[in-house]
Amino acid sequence: MAEEHAPAACPGGTDLVEKLQNELPDDEVLYDLAELFRVFGDSTRIKILYALFESELCVGDIAQVLGMTQSSVSHQLRLLKSSKLVKFRREGKAVFYSLDDDHVRSMIALGLEHVEE
Amino acid sequence: MAEEHAPAACPGGTDLVEKLQNELPDDEVLYDLAELFRVFGDSTRIKILYALFESELCVGDIAQVLGMTQSSVSHQLRLLKSSKLVKFRREGKAVFYSLDDDHVRSMIALGLEHVEE
DNA sequence: GTATCATATGAACAAATCTTCATATGAAAG
DNA sequence: CTTTCATATGAAGATTTGTTCATATGATAC
Numbered sequence: 315m316a317e318e319h320a321p322a323a324c325p326g327g328t329d330l331v332e333k334l335q336n337e338l339p340d341d342e343v344l345y346d347l348a349e350l351f352r353v354f355g356d357s358t359r360i361k362i363l364y365a366l367f368e369s370e371l372c373v374g375d376i377a378q379v380l381g382m383t384q385s386s387v388s389h390q391l392r393l394l395k396s397s398k399l400v401k402f403r404r405e406g407k408a409v410f411y412s413l414d415d416d417h418v419r420s421m422i423a424l425g426l427e428h429v430e431e
Numbered sequence: 432m433a434e435e436h437a438p439a440a441c442p443g444g445t446d447l448v449e450k451l452q453n454e455l456p457d458d459e460v461l462y463d464l465a466e467l468f469r470v471f472g473d474s475t476r477i478k479i480l481y482a483l484f485e486s487e488l489c490v491g492d493i494a495q496v497l498g499m500t501q502s503s504v505s506h507q508l509r510l511l512k513s514s515k516l517v518k519f520r521r522e523g524k525a526v527f528y529s530l531d532d533d534h535v536r537s538m539i540a541l542g543l544e545h546v547e548e
Numbered sequence: 549g550t551a552t553c554a555t556a557t558g559a560a561c562a563a564a565t566c567t568t569c570a571t572a573t574g575a576a577a578g
Numbered sequence: 579c580t581t582t583c584a585t586a587t588g589a590a591g592a593t594t595t596g597t598t599c600a601t602a603t604g605a606t607a608c
Contacts (some may be wrong), residue, residue, distance in 0.1 A: 324525035324584060334482050334496045344481070345474050347539070356596080357465045364461070365451050372441035373555060375515075379451045386597055388556055398545070401537045407554045408441035408604055411493035417545045422464070426467030427535060428515070428534045429463045441554060472564080490585055503567055505586055524575055524584045 321399035322411055345373065353397045354421065358382065359390050455491050470514045471538065475499065480535055483517065487529035 315340065338344070353359060365371060365379050377387045391411060394400040401414045413419070448479040455461070470476060475497065482488060482496050494504045508528060518531045530536070 319456075319508045326492055326495070327445040331492055331495045334488075337485075338478060338496070340479055341474075343543075343546065344477050346512055347473040347542050348472055348477045350472075350542050350546055351468050351477075352595095355465055355469030358464050360461050360465045360468075361455060364455055368451075368454075373452075374441045374553095374579080375443055375448055378443070378448045379455070383598070384555070385557085385599080388595075392556080398548075404555095404605085407552095409555060417541065421538075421545070423462050424534065425467050425536055426460075428538070429460065429467055431515075471563095475566080482598095488591060491583095500568070501585070502569080502587085506566080509586080521575090524582090 350397060353393055353399060354425070356390070358386070359394060360422070362387065362390060362394065363399065363413065363422065366411060366413050367419070370403075370410040372408040372410050374408075374412070470510055470511060470516060471542070473507070475503070476511060477539070479504065479507060479511065480516065480530065480539065483528060483530050483534070487520075487527040489525040489527050491525075493528070 321382045354363075361380050362376055365376055366425065371379070373384060373388055373391065376391075377384045380387065391402075394411075395402065398414050399418050401409050402409050404410075473479075478497050479493055482493055488496070490505055491501060492507065493508075494501045497504065508517065508519075511528075512519065515531050516535050517524050517528050518529045521527075
């Protein structure tokens with residue numbers, strides 16, 4: 315069981331096709347990359363990241379800024395956390411979240427460039 | 432009907448919250464930004480973009496490189512097209528797709544930096 | 549210990565998403 | 579005009595995703 319998919323093609327140089335196949339990064343890398351973008355791909359999470367641009371915030375405050383439930387925000391923070399986009403520290407009852415590094419800022423800035431054209 | 436959501440909060444300076452709310456970009460911008468990232472947030476589409484890194488390709492060849500259906504690839508190309516990430520030109524029966532601009536490369540490069548840590 | 553505040557998490561449901569299959573469109577050749 | 583090749587698209591179905599609600603955990607104050 316091997317042959318499937320694409321029945322042939324247009325110009326269809328088999329050599330070109332093979333060359334490109336070999337040049338593609340590993341599936342795992344591509345999947346991780348897509349997953350990273352997927353995390354940015356939700357308005358709520360983008361808003362959370364934006365809210366954290368200037369300073370750290372606790373969960374409740376984030377929820378207030380966005381006008382969303384604490385639960386919803388917490389769920390999203392978990393995703394952002396596991397993608398290493400935000401970090402956190404505990405202080406008493408509260409948990410303060412902040413951007414994990416500057417990649418987040420660069421990423422959003424770059425995205426904005428494309429959107430604002 | 433106004434009061435909803437977040438029952439109050441941790442530190443919860445109402446002024447800080449209001450300040451941040453005013454500083455957030457328009458909802459429309461944030462939505463567009465999320466939508467852009469969402470387009471990058473799928474392995475198939477990432478693969479397509481990667482395949483187009485070096486040269487333009489017709490739909491059938493892309494499908495072969497990825498080992499996917501022509502239909503599937505075509506559906507995804509439509510998304511990439513409407514997000515202005517790829518452009519195309521027709522030549523006889525074939526349609527050649529290519530990256531629309533360098534934002535795509537920068538975006539993927541930046542994403543890779545974060546993933547490969 | 550109990551009460552309270554802040555956050556996290558599990559289950560459930562609705563909405564969005566991706567692939568497949570079948571078929572339509574569009575262009576060139578006969 | 580009919581056939582063939584390349585691509586596009588609509589509908590259907592399975593999977594994924596985001597929010598809500600209820601409840602659990604964790605930390606402080608009493």
